[in-house]
Amino acid sequence: MVFASDDLFYNMTINGGNAIFTVLASQLVGYGFAGMFRSFLVYPTIMLYPINLIYVNLFDVLHRGQGKSNVMRGKRLRFFWILTSAIFVYEWFPEYIAPLLGAFNIVCLADRNSAWVSYIFGGAEADEGMGLLGFGVDWANITSAPFYLPLSTQISNYIGWTLCYLILPLVYYGNVWKSQNFPFISQNFSMIFAKGSTVPYRFFENGSLYDQNLILNPDLSLNKTAYEIYGQPYQSGSNIIYYLGMNIAIGATFVHIALWHGQELWSAFKDYFTGKEIEDAHYKKMLIYKEVPFWWYAAVFLAAFAAAMACIYTSKSSLPWWGLIVGLLLAAIMLPFVGAMGAITGFSPYMTPLFQMIGAGLTPGSSQANMYFELYSSQSLTQAQAMLSDLKLGQYTKLPPRVCFIVQIVGTIIGGVFNYVITQDVVNNERTILLSNEGSRTWSGQQVQSYNALAIMWGALGSEIFGPGGTYFIIPLGCVIGLGVPIIPWLLYKRFRWAWCKELNFAVIAYYIGDLAGGTNGYIDTWIVVGLFSHFYIRRYRAGWFRKYNYLLGAAVDGGSQIFVFIYAFAVGGAGGNTVAFPTWALNPAGNADYCAVTSS
Numbered sequence: 001m002v003f004a005s006d007d008l009f010y011n012m013t014i015n016g017g018n019a020i021f022t023v024l025a026s027q028l029v030g031y032g033f034a035g036m037f038r039s040f041l042v043y044p045t046i047m048l049y050p051i052n053l054i055y056v057n058l059f060d061v062l063h064r065g066q067g068k069s070n071v072m073r074g075k076r077l078r079f080f081w082i083l084t085s086a087i088f089v090y091e092w093f094p095e096y097i098a099p100l101l102g103a104f105n106i107v108c109l110a111d112r113n114s115a116w117v118s119y120i121f122g123g124a125e126a127d128e129g130m131g132l133l134g135f136g137v138d139w140a141n142i143t144s145a146p147f148y149l150p151l152s153t154q155i156s157n158y159i160g161w162t163l164c165y166l167i168l169p170l171v172y173y174g175n176v177w178k179s180q181n182f183p184f185i186s187q188n189f190s191m192i193f194a195k196g197s198t199v200p201y202r203f204f205e206n207g208s209l210y211d212q213n214l215i216l217n218p219d220l221s222l223n224k225t226a227y228e229i230y231g232q233p234y235q236s237g238s239n240i241i242y243y244l245g246m247n248i249a250i251g252a253t254f255v256h257i258a259l260w261h262g263q264e265l266w267s268a269f270k271d272y273f274t275g276k277e278i279e280d281a282h283y284k285k286m287l288i289y290k291e292v293p294f295w296w297y298a299a300v301f302l303a304a305f306a307a308a309m310a311c312i313y314t315s316k317s318s319l320p321w322w323g324l325i326v327g328l329l330l331a332a333i334m335l336p337f338v339g340a341m342g343a344i345t346g347f348s349p350y351m352t353p354l355f356q357m358i359g360a361g362l363t364p365g366s367s368q369a370n371m372y373f374e375l376y377s378s379q380s381l382t383q384a385q386a387m388l389s390d391l392k393l394g395q396y397t398k399l400p401p402r403v404c405f406i407v408q409i410v411g412t413i414i415g416g417v418f419n420y421v422i423t424q425d426v427v428n429n430e431r432t433i434l435l436s437n438e439g440s441r442t443w444s445g446q447q448v449q450s451y452n453a454l455a456i457m458w459g460a461l462g463s464e465i466f467g468p469g470g471t472y473f474i475i476p477l478g479c480v481i482g483l484g485v486p487i488i489p490w491l492l493y494k495r496f497r498w499a500w501c502k503e504l505n506f507a508v509i510a511y512y513i514g515d516l517a518g519g520t521n522g523y524i525d526t527w528i529v530v531g532l533f534s535h536f537y538i539r540r541y542r543a544g545w546f547r548k549y550n551y552l553l554g555a556a557v558d559g560g561s562q563i564f565v566f567i568y569a570f571a572v573g574g575a576g577g578n579t580v581a582f583p584t585w586a587l588n589p590a591g592n593a594d595y596c597a598v599t600s601s
Helices: 002-010 016-041 052-063 070-090 092-097 106-110 115-121 151-173 176-181 224-230 237-274 281-288 294-314 321-345 352-362 367-397 401-429 431-435 446-460 462-466 474-484 487-496 499-503 506-512 524-541 543-571
Strands: 201-203 209-211
Touching: 016 237, 016 294, 016 321, 016 367, 016 401, 052 070, 052 367, 052 543, 070 092, 070 543, 092 543, 106 115, 115 151, 151 176, 151 237, 151 499, 151 506, 151 524, 176 237, 237 321, 237 352, 237 474, 237 487, 237 506, 281 367, 294 321, 294 367, 321 352, 321 367, 352 367, 352 446, 352 462, 352 474, 367 401, 367 446, 446 462, 474 506, 487 499, 524 543
Parallel strands: none
Antiparallel strands: 201 209
């Protein structure tokens, strides 16, 4: 994300070798953390990692040996391949031939000229609208998540989306933060450029366009004299809710885990140091293998740390050596809470805003230093979680730990190289779309735009905009608010023993109150229907079918759609440099695919 942002918004191209080593260092540091925390974030039974249930079922079908269960294995194997093939063929319709299938909305069809209808019900295009009452069936968007996420997590998810449907229009209608001066949904970038320029603009207070380079020095630090002249850039109201929800979720994560699972985490931590036997059936079966020595992970961490320390200077990141150390220490401290949340509920909060906030306090006035601080703190935390999940998958499937370790390291090295190459290819071939506000049905610059916006806002303008008295002081306060909200259901449960209180996860609820402020949203209601049908009806009333086929169905959905996305992107989607548009017709109209009004940005 750092290199894409530098290339798109600052015309800076980092040396390829340096970029690859930076990517590898940020990932392998996280792997070192994973090895240090595996004893109480992998081995205990409570650490479920719901997404792994998809992979376990798939591997079981693909690799189970001969025996009495072979007939059933054959049925399940045919079920998987037939569905995977069917999804692959079907995906050509909502993604290419008939996009209306991916975002069908009766309200948009009834009123094709209202901006408000587009804001609330539109959802076929990136940043078009919230997609209320949309029932599009595009499995590349729906994914396997509703098949594996626990029902309790999904319920909190639904509550968050419902609040989002209410909050975003109210903020816009009430002109909170002068929201009506800006697009209803935007990550602070516009499709409009100055004549002869490729530099994106942010918004002035009156909604006119704002060139971020007007207030930045050549080293990307804040030019305070220019800032006094031009004033601050502003954000859309929907984007403020998005950031606020993420920060509330971050604070709520720590308190939720401490209140509901703190005792279990502490017990696992003590058991590790006292040598007490771990009571988990999967773990006990793994004792026949040689475990990965602690020093292997320590060696990976030290090598990655050395590479990171070298790269922050060779890449001219502006991040001081002590900033790198502080970022990694923070990631290590937060991992038990964030890792436990992901392992137990299947939900992991987006930690980038918190680390960018902390980075702004440590290295104020430099967006570049802020991006690298986030890279080595937030991304190492993310990679640690990914490695922990893979270690749990190895435990479920009885993969020898040393084999798992070696395969992960080799895969990361190969993946780091390919990741960089593909990213550069997409940035070069789809630059205009990635810089545009709305994007296209295939490509969207939402993530990199949002990432760069946060880097500028926090890195260069943190104290001016987010400090006490700043326009968006509410955003950092979100972390403090998040520390308080999970206490409410916990106290209610302690007082009245209401079972439903245990099902509410305010970290999930808070995260999703801004989730619809970007991307394509025409499939959300279908996601909800699939999740309820899977975990409420099928699991309760067709338990046998659920056990045999539910997670396998999720694997087929992901498999078929991901094969499609890869082939489509390079064949006609533009990743290979050649975009081939499908002719317009009733299910592939010009403008928005759901027939909602095309609003000006």
